[in-house]
Amino acid sequence: MTGKAGIAVFASAVAAGPVAALIWPDVIKWAVVGGYEVILFLVGIAGGVLNDLKKRWQARAADRLDKALSRRFTRFDRRYREYVLSDLRSLDVRGLPTSGFYTPDLDDVFVDVTLDHRAPHQVPGGLLGDLPTVDTSRHSIWDFLTGKDPNVLAVLGAPGSGKTTLLRHSARRVFASKHRNVPILLYLRDHVAEIARNPDVSVATLTANTLGDLGKTEPSGWFTQKLTDGACVVLLDGLDEVARKQDRQLVADWVGKQINHFPRNDFVLTSRPHGYRATPVNGATVLRVQSFTDEQVRAFVRGWYVAIERHINPDAPVHKAEAEAEDLLGRLHDAPALTDLTVNPLLLTMIANVHKYRKALPGSRVELYSEICQVMLWRRQEVKKLPLDISGDKKATLLAALAYTMMQDRVRDLSGKRLHEEVGSTLRRLSRKVTAADFVADVTSNGLLVERESGLYAFAHHTFQEFLAANHIRDKNLLGTLVDNVDDLWWRETTLLYTARADADAIVEACLKSGSVQALSLALDCVDQGSELKPELSDELDSLVTDALATTADRDHRALAARVLVTRHLRQLTSVEGHGQVCTAPITRKIYHLFRQEVPGPMPDAPDEFVPDDTPVLGARRADALSFVKWVNGITEGSYRLPTSAELNDPRVRRKIGSVRSAWLNPDQASYALWAGYAAVHPHYVGATIQVGQLAADLKRHGAPTLLKDSECLENLENRSMGERAFAGLSNVVVDLDKLPIIIREVRTEVEHMTNSPWARTVGRGFAEAALPVFERQQTLTAELASALRIAAWCLVPVAKDHGLTVTADQLLHCTAGLILMERRANGDAPIAETILLAAT
Known part of the structure; x- marks a missing residue:
């Protein structure tokens, strides 16, 4: 209608033109009239256009206002929050062979892994990474995500080091953040195809697409607006899980574009080291996921058992769960090879599962190692729907053959060339589609095999090499290899892993026939781990130790048993x-x-x-x-x-x-x-207050002991001034029990210098003669004797000071503290905790 009105105006102006020419024939007037007609034409057109634009702008403004109000007053943010918290509620244990009736909530068992700055090439890719060391540079991810300025982080870690769990827990926690409180969590492996089709696709679009029906209710542009406002923490998991390198580079480039397009947000990208080194993200701060410390292991294990127990009975006390947790920690302490695995959160989760639901560790360590291999070689990939070019069983078979070859060659490392040769020779029997290079790349990315140095490869832990070699021996019926090597320490662990799933008769018979310390030690190890064994062989081994403990044992027999046990x-x-x-x-x-x-x-x-x-x-x-x-x-x-x-104090020992x-x-x-470890009080500590209280107890308990009859000692001690002088030198003491015999001999010599006090010399001699056999542990310390010796020593202190024998006075006080400590230890009132540990250089 607006356009038609403009044309009508123009037609009217054209009709008026000739009439005006008749009235004003002047040419100039004709020109004026012509200009007038043009202006009228333009005005008519402009009027129509402006009216049209006005309506369009009004419509656009109304649409924008509608969308803005929809985003502002929508309930979508609440529904999105509920969706994320529900979706990420539980610990992700998919793909673990052993699982229970209940999966603990993530918040109940989460232990915050710590991070430190590392260059990508410095981050180990093996399953166990680096064992924890004393390190003051441990950071929480929240040290980087709570500031006003946004951060771009690349979090690198070994398989199972807790990268995905860290992002899942972080997404739950972001909602309470002060600066950016909208989490966006994407698993990059799920979006490779879409990014490949459209490299300009927005992270907002991908996020909405992952939400299913909830994504369809998103107010138009809600995620885009949040990203534009800088309200988001974008969590991108698993760059390394993008299988093909060209796709991984495409995804890395896409991540860079999103960071540039939405620069006001935090971005966190996770990857295994190998996946990031070739396709890094520009401008990212690289952080390494550190291994679990002892405290983190203990916190996880306790949280795990408490969470399960409270699910069964919310009102139950936690002592049962804590007892189970302590049982597992104690078993791990007794099995150093398993303790090494606990630095990896995934392996620790598997250990807790096996202990809880199979009720055995380390007896079931073979099953544990089997599960670890399954999880790392194929189960996790299957759960994540990642492609498998070769089946998990075939991978295990190939690695077992490789491990056996390395055991035969007595090596822990192989050069890259030799590795590819060994893999290639076996691979030809299993698959024609996969090359040796492809297989090596796959198993190194999964962490079971690691490149320790440039061009040198090894299993992540020597135990995996021994376990897989034992599998190969069992599968290929190569028991003779183990029988022939019962004297060889190199084959010991492989033999034990073999006999954990097979009878040990042939092995133990070979050990008894050998009779060497190494062989008999191996036989006893087989018995201790519960290997199947003929009763007569078990009885013969039992007598080896029990007979040696008897006081009537033959000296040679006892010596052999000692060498075996040590x-x-x-x-x-x-x-x-x-x-x-x-x-x-x-x-x-x-x-x-x-x-x-x-x-x-x-x-x-x-x-x-x-x-x-x-x-x-x-x-x-x-x-x-x-x-x-x-x-x-x-x-x-x-x-x-x-x-x-x-x-x-080394963390690996602690x-x-x-x-x-x-x-x-x-x-x-x-x-x-x-x-004394981290004890607040030294085991040999005797405080001054305890010493004063003990004297009062001694006098009340025994009065004047025989040692002090007919002397001036008690009178001097009861004299206030003399008593004060006796206790003037009292201090808190850490008693050196081994030095007490030396001290008492020195006191015996010095009391002869107390020339002005005959009774002191007499008491001093009696004290030294009575105390020396006690300090040398040749005589039992009774309560009465302990009191008599302490009172005598306290009586001698002021006399020694009068004679200028201040060192002797201090030595006497040290003896009284030693007597207090010895009596308390004998009565069980003071802890006896000194152990013997050995070391080697």
């Missing part, structure tokens, strides 16, 4: 910083008993009768520990020693000796040679 024990070595190794299992009572059979001496301090069993020996003195080390080196021809404080409260140290490395 050799088995000292296999549990953990490497530390530098060149040292620490045996993280404390010496047992059984081994210590055999030591004392050969090297007579006092038994350890203990309120109970000493029983030669497999529990740690507690209460041995420093001199005893040094004598024990000498004996061990004699029967093993080794060079063992007591560990240093630095070695025991995570395996969590139950050890104190241990004797190498005397060359410490001023006081007892390591």
